[in-house]
Amino acid sequence: MNFIYIGAAATLLGVPAGLAMTGGNAQTVMTVSLAVFLAGLVFAARRWPRSVLILSVLTIAAWRPAHLIEAGWVWPATAALILTVLAGHVRTAVITGAAAMTWGLLWDYGATQRSSDWVFAHWCGEALWVGAVLAAAITWRNNARWQELELGRRRAEERVEIARDLHDVVSHTLAVVGVHLNVALDAFDDDPEEARASLRLAQQVRGQAMTDLKSLVGVLREGEVPSLASLERLADQVRAAGLPVTVNEFGDPVEVPAPVATAVYRVVQEALTNAVRHAGATQVTVTLRYAPDEVLVDVRDDGPGSEAVPDGHGIAGMRERVAALGGALTAGPDERGFVVRASLPLIRS
Numbered sequence: 001m002n003f004i005y006i007g008a009a010a011t012l013l014g015v016p017a018g019l020a021m022t023g024g025n026a027q028t029v030m031t032v033s034l035a036v037f038l039a040g041l042v043f044a045a046r047r048w049p050r051s052v053l054i055l056s057v058l059t060i061a062a063w064r065p066a067h068l069i070e071a072g073w074v075w076p077a078t079a080a081l082i083l084t085v086l087a088g089h090v091r092t093a094v095i096t097g098a099a100a101m102t103w104g105l106l107w108d109y110g111a112t113q114r115s116s117d118w119v120f121a122h123w124c125g126e127a128l129w130v131g132a133v134l135a136a137a138i139t140w141r142n143n144a145r146w147q148e149l150e151l152g153r154r155r156a157e158e159r160v161e162i163a164r165d166l167h168d169v170v171s172h173t174l175a176v177v178g179v180h181l182n183v184a185l186d187a188f189d190d191d192p193e194e195a196r197a198s199l200r201l202a203q204q205v206r207g208q209a210m211t212d213l214k215s216l217v218g219v220l221r222e223g224e225v226p227s228l229a230s231l232e233r234l235a236d237q238v239r240a241a242g243l244p245v246t247v248n249e250f251g252d253p254v255e256v257p258a259p260v261a262t263a264v265y266r267v268v269q270e271a272l273t274n275a276v277r278h279a280g281a282t283q284v285t286v287t288l289r290y291a292p293d294e295v296l297v298d299v300r301d302d303g304p305g306s307e308a309v310p311d312g313h314g315i316a317g318m319r320e321r322v323a324a325l326g327g328a329l330t331a332g333p334d335e336r337g338f339v340v341r342a343s344l345p346l347i348r349s
Helices: 002-021 029-042 049-063 075-086 090-111 116-187 192-222 228-240 258-279 313-324
Strands: 245-250 284-290 294-301 328-334 337-345
Touching: 002 029, 002 075, 029 049, 029 075, 049 075, 049 090, 075 090, 075 116, 090 116, 116 192, 228 245, 228 258, 228 284, 258 284, 258 294, 258 313, 258 337, 313 328, 313 337
Parallel strands: 245 284
Antiparallel strands: 284 294, 294 337, 328 337
8 A cells, every 4th residue: 555655646746847857847737637637546556557557658648649748658657557567467567668658659750840869869768767667666576476485485384394393292192192091991900000000191191292282382482492401301201101211412412503402302202202103112212412513313212113114294204304404314124123313413593
């Protein structure tokens, strides 16, 4: 809407001033009437930009041969020309401007007493003005479209990131809670106390999942991210499900940027979830190695594994998350179980 008001004001003031500068009589009633009429049309350009442009150019083309104005074929309709381009009708603006300039050149050569040099010089000046206006308007529009596309791309990346985090939190929680529920179901008749203990642990894990989901909302609202200090708490959840987890750290701890810390946390979370759900493991070892320029994370279980990497969103999500930070991730069985290994450069934000 701001462009509408600016265009109307510029037309109202610019047409008389421009006609005076180009040799026209800016004091005549018709000149002021033309300015008011074209400025009024600008307000309709929001809804009918092409119609306003064509009507503006036709008005100028009618008044000029009638000697109601003495200069200009297209430039008095500059505001309508710009608004037509910004509305996305670039072809209409270019064709209308070119047609008006061609008609003006033919009329001036055939029906005026001016010399050919004068006609050509004034036509070239107006053509340069129209060309510059079109180029500026197209550049502005393209830049605005690029910004919209970039914003859409960033929003898409954020949605993918949110989907990964939700998958990591929910799948990990369901895996651990599922183990406890199975234990409680098996012990329900023979050992009610063990069944109650398993249900209490399941409830604790569920409560922790709610905390994690609240933290995820905090990430969306405030930019908070999981820290590497939370890995021990993550391991405790898996230990409570009956799967021993060892967390080892080697090297001098370094300041890990937030995106890298989040990626390491999610990789470990997904790998532990897979170990609980799929591997049939009896032991999991999480190893962090700090180097001056990278962090290495290795999650290894002693389950039988398989020749094929489990298909699903988890492994693919981990690989995409790590690759987005310039790192690399491998996942697959070896002679001692299943291994997820990732290396992430210490990017600085």
